[in-house]
Amino acid sequence: MTYMLWNPIRELDTLRRQLEREVDRVFEGYRSEGPLPTPWGRSLGRYPLLNLSEDKDNIYVEVLAPGVGPESLEITVVNDTLRIAGEKQPLTGIKPEQFHRSERESGKFARTITLPVRVDGDSVKADYKNGLLLITLPKAPEAKPKQITVNVN
Amino acid sequence: MSRETTMPTQREERGVTGTREEAQTMTPAVDIFEIEDGLAVVADMPGVEKDAVDVRVENDVLTISGKAVSKECGDSLYREFGLTHYFRQFQLNSHVDQEKIKAEMKYGVLTIQLPTAEKAKPKKITVNIS
Numbered sequence: 001m002t003y004m005l006w007n008p009i010r011e012l013d014t015l016r017r018q019l020e021r022e023v024d025r026v027f028e029g030y031r032s033e034g035p036l037p038t039p040w041g042r043s044l045g046r047y048p049l050l051n052l053s054e055d056k057d058n059i060y061v062e063v064l065a066p067g068v069g070p071e072s073l074e075i076t077v078v079n080d081t082l083r084i085a086g087e088k089q090p091l092t093g094i095k096p097e098q099f100h101r102s103e104r105e106s107g108k109f110a111r112t113i114t115l116p117v118r119v120d121g122d123s124v125k126a127d128y129k130n131g132l133l134l135i136t137l138p139k140a141p142e143a144k145p146k147q148i149t150v151n152v153n
Numbered sequence: 154m155s156r157e158t159t160m161p162t163q164r165e166e167r168g169v170t171g172t173r174e175e176a177q178t179m180t181p182a183v184d185i186f187e188i189e190d191g192l193a194v195v196a197d198m199p200g201v202e203k204d205a206v207d208v209r210v211e212n213d214v215l216t217i218s219g220k221a222v223s224k225e226c227g228d229s230l231y232r233e234f235g236l237t238h239y240f241r242q243f244q245l246n247s248h249v250d251q252e253k254i255k256a257e258m259k260y261g262v263l264t265i266q267l268p269t270a271e272k273a274k275p276k277k278i279t280v281n282i283s
Binding site: 046049050051053058064065066067069070094098099100102105116128129130131132 | 182183184185186187188192195197198199200201202223224225226227228229230231232233234258260261262
């Protein structure tokens with residue numbers, strides 16, 4: 001015979017997991033208008049942060065990557081998956097006791113996202129300026145909107 | 154480096170009219186460390202042009218500000234960051250030689266060198282043994 005004892009630790013753990021699921025659900029597919037109060041406001045541990053936009057012909061991915069040497073950036077596209085990898089160089093030659101503040105993070109990073117449409121992987125462009133990386137991904141011909149002419153009889 | 158503000162509190166005192174746009178500012182992440190002849194401040198400010206960054210020291214307060222510009226085009230599908238003004242102030246506790254402040258902007262990272270004024274530098278005192 002087994003006794004089901006009330007275990008407050010287990011109860012808390014269950015609650016925590018429920019809350020995490022709820023938070024994940026709320027933030028999934030979150031759409032926002034206008035600027036956010038901080039560039040790191042909704043990071044939730046994701047790095048680098050990015051914005052996604054589109055027009056008729058292209059998908060644009062803007063990536064926040066200050067201090068990332070353009071030569072360290074690796075951008076790859078496979079089908080509808082975009083991978084951005086690189087390294088933010090740490091400050092060198094400074095001893096820990098010299099620091100008053102150390103808030104900037106550094107190191108290698110990689111992030112993979114799924115694009116909303118198929119893109120033409122051969123003609124992807126990437127520009128790095130002022131710590132912002134702008135990737136322009138032309139949509140695959142089958143993903144572009146087709147204009148249909150209405151015939152009037 | 155005892156006190157800092159992340160909102161533009163001194164703007165009005167300086168006679169700079171506040172705008173609605175500046176009401177919402179971003180706080181850049183910084184590293185501050187001692188160098189041979191003073192302090193160095195390194196701040197992440199992605200999206201700020203070299204000419205759009207403003208670094209000043211007034212009454213021992215270091216102010217870093219700059220307007221970030223997004224190159225985003227098309228219709229937004231998904232957003233994780235927004236770019237507005239960066240603003241951050243630090244109270245300096247040593248006398249900074251304002252003439253020798255150097256600031257450099259590279260890859261969206263601002264590096265400022267704040268050399269200590271000659272009069273505030275430590276003087277070496279030789280102990281005489283008699």
